[in-house]
Each structure stands twice: as structure tokens, then as C-alpha cells.
Amino acid sequence: MQVIATAGHVDHGKSTLVRALTGMEPDRWAEERRRGMTIDLGFAWTTLTSGRRVAFVDVPGHARFVTNMLAGLGPVPAVMFVLAADQGWQAQSQEHWEAIRALGVEHGLLVVTRCDLMDPGPALAEAREHVGWPAVTVSGSTGQGLDGLRAALDRLTGALPAPDAAAPVRLWIDRAFTIRGAGTVVTGTLAAGTLRTGDRLLLEGEPVRVRGLQALGEQAAQVAATARVAVNLRGVERDRAARGMSLLTPDAWLPADVVDVRLDTGDPPDPGPREAVLHIGSASVAARVRPLGPGTARLTLARTLPLRVGDRALLRAPGRPIVGVRVLDVRPAPLRRTGAAKARAAELAPFAALAAPVPDAATLLRWRGMAQEAELAAMGGDALPAPVADGWLIDPGRWAELADRLAALAAAQPGVPVDAARTALALPTRGLVEALARSRPPLSVADGRIDAGGGLPEPVLAAVGRLRAELAAAPYRAPEAARLTELGLTARVVGAAARAGLLLRLTGGVVLPAGADTAAARKLAELGRPFTAADARTALGTTRRVVIPLLEHLDARGLTRRLDDRLRVVAAP
Template sequence: MIVGTAGHIDHGKTTLVKALTGVDTDRLKEEKARGITIDLGFAYARFAKDAVTGFVDVPGHERFIHTMLAGAGGIDYAMLVVAADDGIKPQTLEHLAILDLLGVSRGLVAITKADLADPARLENLTDEIGAVLSSTSLRDAEILPVSVAAGQGIELLKERLAAAECATAASAVGGRFRLAVDRSFTLSGAGTVVTGTVLSGSVGVGDQVTVSPAGRSARVRSIHAQNQRAERGFAGQRCALNLAGEGISKDAITRGDMVVDPHLHAPSDRLDADLSVLESETKPIGEWFSARFHHASAETGIRIVPLEGPLLPGERRRVQLVLDRPIAAAVGDRFILRDVSARRTIGGGRLLDLRAPARKRRSPERLSYLQAASLSHAGEALAALLDVPPFLVDLDVFARDRALSEAELQNAIRSASAEVIEGSAVRHALSKRQRAAFSDEVQRVLSAFHVENPDLQGIGRERLRLQVTPRLPPPAFLVALRAEQTAGRLVLEGAFVRLPGHEVRLSEKEEELYARILPHLEGEERFRPPRVRDFAEALGVDEREIRRILKLCARLGRVDQIRHDHFFTRQTTAEMVAIIRQVAANAERGEFSAGLFRDRVNNGRKVAIEILEFFDRQGVTIRHGDVRRVNPHRLDLYEGPVPEADEGRGSSPVERPDFKFYRAGS
């Protein structure tokens, strides 16, 4: 358990911690000289069996509230200190408001210097404190009079802390690891050491971690958890990590950084959140209101964009926070806002979305999304998000932004009864209702297209994607279409999609003419076939008729029109793609010239360039000056093997039954 002190300056927080632990948390020379706490102090003690209780002692002076906030973010239990002779003071109230905004509901109040007050004064102060607590998250906190000088109430306080330690629920050790850095220093013989509170997950010696938001990779060389050497550190503990790695130094890691599981490194500077404004504010918060943002141990400037109108004092509404610099955070994290002059606390709240959009941020759809995202339970949030636009959740982003482990993500999927669309690089979820609606919508669009275009092979895959709701990203859409094809509900033909019963046919006379043309497009001459006018002269048929038949065959997926007068069979087009892949694989940096391709297909330079320009237009190749490289993102339609380097003609991928042919004009 981590206990955080709170209270006005000179009310005895540090003295009380020393009485409980034997440790003087004022470690700086200036703190000794001035007799006040300036920076965070740390101490540890055993109150309950083998458990170690950690203390974060924070400054009470108003000038150091920002330091207090750096230590308050990860506490489990609050110890609010009020001096009997001084009573409730401004920083008492501000610290209490901060604890309330952070959602700290477990704690007690220690009335220090109790030996300086008579029983009547203690009774009146107890009533006064109780009244102040009544409207906060600490309304049930016990109030104990103590005196370090007289030894009064110290043992009872230790008993209460022991009971609280035993009652502390297990933290989110199943999540992914996050540690909020509050100190970074160099230890002789060890190197760089960072300390902080583990917010979620666990970390072990030898683990790879990332320092975010900078993105520096590091290895954990050793761990101290709750001031003891350990092999692992867990959520809810204060840990010191000895880190090693390129660029890792005490100056490269500062207070406000996060040490995280590498999967979680995705800093953001635009966040949507719930914001509660304190009743003590005198003005509403309007458009682009400037403030200081405190999250865990980080602090930065922000501008506030209200999403539901200006926020009046005492109100809670949705806002967008535009940060001066990126931070590492997670959905559900608490934050505090202070004014730009650092004189008062404005309010605080909870983060709802780390990938907030700059446009359409106030639309009804967006506000519905934030309402769903506000649910704390991962399974409930996932189920709610699947029922609001865009009716689709990227599961990897969902898990990353909530610091969920794979096991926790799978539990959320089961809880939400979600349908998962999973491919090699995509993992999205739909509700069962939306997955069924997707299938129905695909059938409706295909049916309507075939009625309007009976002579076309099918609809282009991208055109279909843009007409279907929910609109899936291209990789997920392809995975979904393949599932539909496996179920027999549609047919994928290259870049085209059709219903199983749809087929465009040539007439008997047109088939006869195509049968006369086809031999000239195959065989040894397939990479340099005759032009349309050559066919017209050789077959004695009008050139326009030849071109019409070949264009119709292109719609049917039998041929591809490379240029105005050049047609290649679909098998030849696919074979040329496989050759290009092999040429690129053998070329330095994967870049090849037109000459290398020309030599492989053994045709003229002009025709070779026309063929490559065709593939440029389709996105299969990308040209840079005189060289080209393969675009791997357009090869999902070409699943056949790459030919061997011996140029053997029998290695054509079209001989494989699982090969998918490319469709011109996609």
C-alpha cells in the first residue's frame, strides 16, 4: 500500500511520517535549512505481517502544489494532516479537493499537535473536519488526534494503517506495466536508476521496457520494490528500476516520464476527458481556456475545448484537452487542472480517449462514443463502443490505450460477446448484430450493382467497401470478404467482387472470335502479343470488333488491357507480377530497372515499359526515377509463389489452384 500525506505547510506531515517509520523524508539541504518539505520524500515501514507500507511525503506550501501532485497520482491511501493549534487552512482544503478529484476514497485524518489543544478544541475541530469531508470522497475517513511530542495516538495510528494495508485490494497486476517516474539519478556502480509508483502490471529483471514519451528502449538490470531488492515489481508498489540502454541516463529521463511495456508506447497530445470544475472557480471555462495539466508525475500546459458548452463552476462535462507536449497515459487515468499562474486548482477528471479527433469533435456520434468510452469495466466499454458509430473497434488500440494484457482483452471480448475479424495484421471487433448487418449490406449492394450493371464482372472491392456500413479498414474488409467467400455468399475475383450466381457470358459468335484470338495471346509469345490492329489484319475482322471483344473479355477477367492496343491474358499478367517480385528480390535494396524486367520477359524496351507503367497505375510497383520497387500492400491479390531464378517458364504461379489473379483498372 502507498500512503500519501496531504495538508497545509508546517502541520507536521514530515514529523508524523518520521514517527511512524523512523525515516526523515526531508533529504535536501535546503529542506533541512528551511524546515519545510520542498520535494517528494519517501519512507517505508512494516505495520502488517510481511507487507511493506510506503509513504510519499508531499510539500504543503502553495508554491509546491505541483510537486504534491507529482506524488499524489499513485497513492492508495490518504493521510490528511491538520494541526490542532492551526486548524483547517487553505492548503488543507486544496489538498482535500485534489484527493477528491483523484478519486481517493480510502484514508484518515490525523489531528497533529493534539497535546497543544484542550478537549473542547479537539471536539470542535473534529466536527469542523467532518463537515468539510462530508462532500468529498473521504467522507467516511476516521479522524484521530495524535501528538508526536507526547506519543499520543501513534500506536493507534499504526494499527489503523496495518488494517488498511491488510484491506488493500490487489492492484491491476494483470495489466501491462506502467511506472510513473518521479526521480531519476545515477547510482555509483549501477548506473541510471528511476523511481516511481507502478500504476499497472508488473516488471521483472531482464525485461525490455520503453521510456515514454521519448521512446527510448531500455533493459531492467535490477529492481527494488518497497525499498527491498526484488525480482519483480507489481502494481501498487513504489519501485526503483536500474535501467540500461542506448541513450539511457539520468538527464534523459525526467519526472513526468513513464516507463512502460513496449506495447504501450503511443504518446498523445490531444485527449478527450470528463472534467469536473470546482465550485470555488469564479468564471466559466470556455473555448481554448489555458491551464496547467497534471497527470501522474507529468505536468504540461494545455488548452481546453468544451464539447458540451462552457463549464460553469461545480459542473462536470466532456472536454477536449490539447496539450503543449505529448504524454504517456491510459484511458481511465485521473488528472488535475490548475491555473496558468499555479495559484489555484481549477478541477480535474478522467481521461476517456487518447486519440481524440480535431474535427467533428462535438458531433452527436462523437459524444455517443465518449459516453460509451466512459464505462470503467473493459468488457462493458467494449460492448458499448460496438453499439455506437463507427460500430467497429480496433482491438489492439483498445487494449493498448487501456493498458490491458492479452488475457484481459480476451476477457473483455467474451464479456462483450464481440465478433472478431482477425487477419495477419488486423484485429477488429464488431457486435454480433453489426456483423450480421455487414453481411446483409454486402449482399444488398452486390445485388443492386448486378441489376444496374449486368454486363460487368463485378464491383470493385474498394468501391464496395465505401458503400458498406460499418465501414471497415481495407485490410479488415478483405479478411471479412474472404470469410464471406468461404461461407459461399460471394466470389472474390482479383480486385472485383460478385455474387456466386452472377456471370457475364459472351455470345456464341463472340466466343468463336475470342477462340481465334486466344492462341496468339498464349505460348512463347505471351509476353509480346500482337496489337489489336495486327489481329484485325491477320483474322480479317474489323479492328473495332476485335477491341470490343477484348474489352468485354477484360470485364470477364480473362485478359488485361495493358495499353490501348495491347491485351494480355490474366494468367500472363499474374506471371509477370511474379517475375517482378523475383527480380526485385534479387536486386539491391529491392529496386530494379526496366531493363532487368525486359530481359526476363524477353520483349522490347517499349513494351516492357508499357507493362511496368500499367503496374505503376495499379499500385503493384512504385517508380522512383529510373527504378521501381514492389509495393507489398498491393500484393494481397497475388498469392502464388515467386518463380525461381533459373527463369524456368514452368514456374508460373497460375498453375496453383490457390492463386488469385489481378484485375485491371482496380
């Protein structure tokens, strides 16, 4: 089965056309039939010449019912865009077309109807200035051109990409009603996944069970996407379900109320609406808009929605055009520090262009540092790396930093307990600490404690501990050679500690604790812009004697990258 929305501004002609194609009445309410105006979503279906079955979601055309129109348009893969020969392209045609483009619907058919009333040529020519889809001309009243329309629908549905029937279910509810003796039934367009009787799902976070399924009026044990489906829910009161809610596969979706998005206008969002309505699927939710940078913004939603990276949605604000948005992050970090919004805009900048991809799993992980495998998958991450330990994934840059910090901690506190190290590093499980130790010889774990020695004598470990204590307040004020000797860090001791991964030895006799390089890169990333050596010296609170060899080391490790003779950027903080 395939599902097509019928859009366009011409209500009576559009419903007449669907009626002629399917033999079914898409206008469900007596008032709709009396006024010749579609008010709410209508549904009908038919079998094409090829045997393919196609369902239609007939959406309202009038400006007062745009929210209903978007609820029907949101989940469908294709659109039959209907214009009237005697009316041509109008303001509502433009609004519907903008919504279709903003949602990224690429497949469709242009239909000019009411051709028995007027020559369709002028209306068709005008529509072709906007719509590049194949076109047919028909009359729903006389049947003229219906065979050609059915053939065009066959070609359209045959060319649609195959949905992922194994994907987690997110069924946006567009109707909810009660059937005597059966209970609550909800309907929607299943865009991906498969529903089965007996399935356990979530409705607004509450567990429910599927009692029965129907597709196109027929009982079914299972229904795979793409399909119009009616779901009978066991033991669910009618007032628990409504349009805009969703049925979800458990543990496969994250409820989001703050999201970072790309605005598909391509223009800077400021000045722009600070209050708008987000439309996705059949849901419409009030949203506060905070511009971040050119083409990106943060949305704070009035209620949580099950969203994923890559989702397409619409933003509407009074007096402004519809704006398409693409979700870039569903669990962004709070913007609390001064300059945090600017830094976040810099992170999102590679994804702000209209043709840019959405963030992949590696990017999402880098933004967080670490995440559980199931959580990253629920965000929409694909090609996930293997978990490090206990189901946790850690970004390589963060992993290297943590390994440096663990080595330093073990050097300062010989035999530190694993649990104490876990607390000091703010790690969620012991398994991660043990995996860190295994990845960083000569660290090892024995009897619940971390051995940093690897055969190093106690005086070497003590000297490293004294250096760390001295640099606690100013981490990049590396001691001069004479002070290193006073701390017990002779050339021989420094060499042994550096080989064991406890010290960072740079050119020019500069010695810093292990991990100072990755920590410096993270500090420089907070600048949010290209920087000079002088900028780095100020940001790190150090001297030219230290900052020049440190920057050369960061370049060599790929943590920073030169733009020219003066400027660098952080490549992988």
C-alpha cells in the same frame, strides 16, 4: 506492500509524524530540515504490527509547491491526511482535499497531529465537515497516539483493493538520479503490473532494459504492485529521464496528445479556462481546453502522454478551483466539419454525468467503425469482441453497411477483384473483404474475384447497376414504378435482386440499392438532435413517398427509435 501519500498543509508536523512512525527522515534536503518546510517529495517506510509493509510518499503542503504535491499524490491508492491541532483547516488543506477528491482516491485516514500543543477536538470537528474517513489524534513529538495510528494504518492497508499484478506497467517517474558504478536510477509508485530484472520497457518511446530493481531499499528480482520501486536502467544517460516521464510495457499504451474528457464539476464547461495544466501521475503538461457540451471538453496537450480511457487526472488554471477529469477517448476524430463539435458532444453525453461509466470497448469501436484489436486494448477497452479478420475488429453497424456496399459494388461490377473492392471500401486488408463476402450470401470469392451472382442472370445484375448509376447524385430519389420498368427492374427482377441482397425493397413500391438504410441512418445521425419526418426528408434530399417507408424500415431494424408521434432519434448509426 502498500503505498500511502501523506497530504495536508502542515509541513513540519507531517514530516515529524512520518519520522516518528518510520524512524526515517522524509525531508531529503537540508533546506527542508532547516526551514521545517517540505519542498519536494519525501519517502519513508515501515512494517506494521500485522507484518504488512507500508511506504509513505510525503508531499509538500505549501501553496508554492502544489505541482510537487500532485506528482506524489497522483499514483497512490490511499492517503493519510494530516492536520495540525494548533492550526486547523486552512486554505491549503482545502486545496489538498479537492485534489484528493478529484483524483477519485476513496481510501484514507484523517490524522490530527501536534496534540501536545493544543486540544485536537476543534480541529478534528472542523476537518470532519470535509473528510469522512476514520480519524486518529496523535503527537509526532511525544509519541502520543502512535500505537492507535499504526493500528488504523493496518486496517486501512488491509482494506485496500488488490491491484492487478498482471496489468501492463505504467510507472510514472518521480525521481531520477545517478549512482556511481550503476548508472541511471528512476523511482516511482507502481500502481499496477509487475517489474522484473531484464524487462524491456519504453522510456518516452525509446526501448530500455531493466538492469536492477529495489523496493524499500532491498534488491529484488521482481516487484509487483502496489509498491515503491527504484529501477536501474541499463545504458541510459541521466538527462534522458526526468519527473513526469513514464516507463511503459511496450505495445500496451497509446501516446495521446488530444483527448476527450469528462469534467467532474458537473457544470457546463463554458465559460471556462481555455489554457490549463493537466496533472496525471507525476506529469504536468500544458493543455488547451475546448468545451464540447455540458460536462465534456477536448484537451490538446503540449506533449504526448500514455493515457487510457478511464484515467483520472486534474486540470488547474490560474484563479480557478482544481477540476477532476476522467478520460473518455484517447484517439478522438478531428473536429473539422461544421457541427462536428456538436455531434461529438452528443456522442459523449451519455458519459458526461458524474456517476456515469466510461465508454466500453463496444462504444469505442462504434465511434471508430473499425480498429485493430491491440489498439483497442491499449485504449483501455475491455471485453473485446473477437476479431473479424487479420486482427481487425469492426462495429456491427459498420459491418452491415460495408456488406451492403460490397454487395452493391459486386452487382455493379461483376467479378470485381478483391483488391479493387478493398480500395473502394477503404479497408486495410484483403482478409476483411473476403470475410465480408462470406458473411453476405450469395457473395463468394473465387480466383481473387468477388462473385455477386449467386446464380442471378446477367440482365438482373445489369438492371441493378443501372439503378445505382441513376441514383448516384441523389441516392434517395427512388424511381417511380414506370421508371423502374424502363430500367429493367420489373417486379420479378426486383424480387430476385432483393432476395440476393442487392436491392432494398420498401413498402409502397419504393426500391433503393442495398445499404441505403444504414447510410441514411448515418446521415440522420449528423443532425445531432431528434428529428421529424420533414427533417429527414430535407436531410436526405427526397420526398414524402420515400421517407415515410424508409423511416418505418429504420425503426423496424432498430436503426432509429421513436420518442413520440413526431420525433425520432438515431439509435445505432
